[in-house]
Amino acid sequence: MNAFNNIFFIALPYAALLMFLVGTIYRYKATKFKFSTLSSQFLETKKLYWGSVPFHWGILFVFFGHLIAFLFPSYILLWNQVPVRLAILEVSAFIGGVVALIGLAGLFYRRITNDRLRKVTNYMDLILEVLLLVQIFLGLWVAYGFRWGSSWFATVLSPYLTSIFTFNPQIDAVAMLPFVIQLHIILAFVIFMIIPFTRLVHVLVFPLSYLWRPYQKVIWYWDRKKVRNPNTSWDIHRPRNN
Amino acid sequence: MDVRSQIAMVFHLDKCIGCHTCSIACKNIWTDRKGAEYMWWNNVETKPGTGYPTKWEDQDIYKGGWKKNGEEKISLRGSGKYKGLLNIFHNPYLPVLDDYYEPWTYKYLDLIESPAGDDQPTARPVSLVTGKPIDIKSGPNWDDDLSGTPEYARQDPNLKNLSKAEREAMFQLEKMAMFYLPRICNHCLNPACVASCPSGAIYKRGEDGVVLINQKVCRAWRMCVTACPYKKSYYNWNTGKSEKCILCYPRLEAGHAPACMHSCVGRIRYLGVLLYDADKIEEAASVPEEELIDSQLDLILDPFDEEVIRNAKENGIADSTLKAAQTSPVYKFVKEWGLALPLHAEYRTLPMLFYVPPMLPIMASLSQTDDTEQAKKLDPIAKFWDKHHRYDTTSKSIMQTVEQARFPVKYMANLFGTGTEGKIIQVLKKQLAVRIHRRSVTVGDIDKEITKDTLTEVKLTPEIADDIYYLTSLAKFDDRFNIPPAHREQALEMLEYTGDAKGSSGFGFKEVPQRGL
Structure with missing residues (x-):
């Protein structure tokens, strides 16, 4: 049992972290062209609406819920002191998960039944969708079966994840968790690990900077004023457009 | 004054024969690839018709271009920072494959x-x-030459504001007319595609104003497809990247005309440099709808003006480019002669492709004469239209008046005049005056006074009319395409140390453009 714990709760997270960092940086540097959401809306739009919109909003809500619980566990515990607030948090998180699950199931169905979409589907897409489906399902199971997740996440998993990131892994608490929860954790690491090999890279290039850039964009190959002025030296700089 | 140069174009619609050679030239060079088969960066539409993609002009459906409500600043109709990011998981206004074909x-x-x-x-x-x-x-030209008129031509969004009688008149069999509308990317001064791109992958080249999509930065957020009111940004479903007309910039930089223009059989296309004032772009795009064309033309600067030249040089515009601006056929058509108008200026993107509106088949006016003497000379077998009618060259309206044109001026105004007729009437009258002038020169059967009157009425002199005639009918290749040198030899050294590439495969895009995982 010790080996199991060591592999999945110490080795796996570090392998995932390494693979994620090296993989994404390498892919971004070497094959930037392949960084894309690979949207298939152009080929099928109606079913996409009923799949993509609930899935994305649902998964974003749940993901940021996890992230906040990891980063600020004390605040979550403080919030959960009042039973009504705990119920609100748990119920809304659960609804978020259900919405994401329904959306993803719709997307999966859409992808495997549409002729056009099959042409733009590869194995990695299917593997990722199945993994996410299982992961969300497990998450809902955990939330339903092992109450109250938000509280024990803050007391058990936040310290564990912090210990991982501080390179001092403490797995005693995690090792005693029920198997379903352990599976949910392991699968999270696996998904994290395969990010660079899937279309999930689009999450990393979400265009938030759009909000503060000016609308119009003009790129000059070279600064003509400088070239014409014999008093300035030509600094050698890489073009910004390629 | 921030003077910049722009490669601009004029398409002379009266000369377009609808042969689609331009489309084929473009297709063979750029879009004959997987995922791009459906794209026609250059396409030719029959008007009246719904075009490609179907009904692209109906912005109630596709939400392209900029809009302005009252005193507000202009904003993107269907995308932009907040609308775009909120709709990023599913873009409700995206044309899909079936909207093209x-x-x-x-x-x-x-x-x-x-x-x-x-x-x-x-x-x-x-x-x-x-x-x-x-x-x-359906196909990209399903309604070519008015085929399927009830389904297509009658659905033309430009028929709005036309009365029922006017519409019916357009589609009477014996009076039916049509013209061709070749379209490429307009390389706008206020491009909606650039503004809508969340990744910032689309940009306007400073040197010549060509609008391009950086394929390595595009992430398929699909907003440009919605934002471009001309639907000239296309989504490649295979690579997951948007693509658009690049104005054949590799050819331009080498001094060649773009493929569509080079191959144009009717020689309808002109390309040259325009200088414009970049400081005034937003202001020009924000005026009320009926002033849009004037404000856009005001952006274009006189390349002979001393101050413009000084400012241009300060901005580092090369002398060769200034020379090209002074001899630009586009400047002549658009500014000097006022013959070319932008297509759908009401989208507020300030397109840099201008059209000389077509006159459609002209109907000469007839007058009753006694031509029995004339008939005697003819062989009895010879057929002639009517014994007692002859082209009336004594009246000013020898070639019809603008109001008698096959299409209501309102229809043309919806296409080229932001819905107001004044500009269109002016342009058509000028064209008619040139024709009358040339007929009086070559055939000599029109009264000199009439010729003079028609020319002065539209503020043309015989010399200018001859220039218009030359550039319209006789222009040689170099007259039609005035391409300034790109000076890439300097640019390259600015970009990178050429020694870096010594012994390697060269510069540029080295990654195979494969679909992502």
């Missing part, structure tokens, strides 16, 4: 390999997307 090929091998039988073998159409047999439902 499903590309197909035929199983030609079946013609050869099918076994002997009672029937002729046929080559069935197969989809280029799925590879499965399909029933072809």
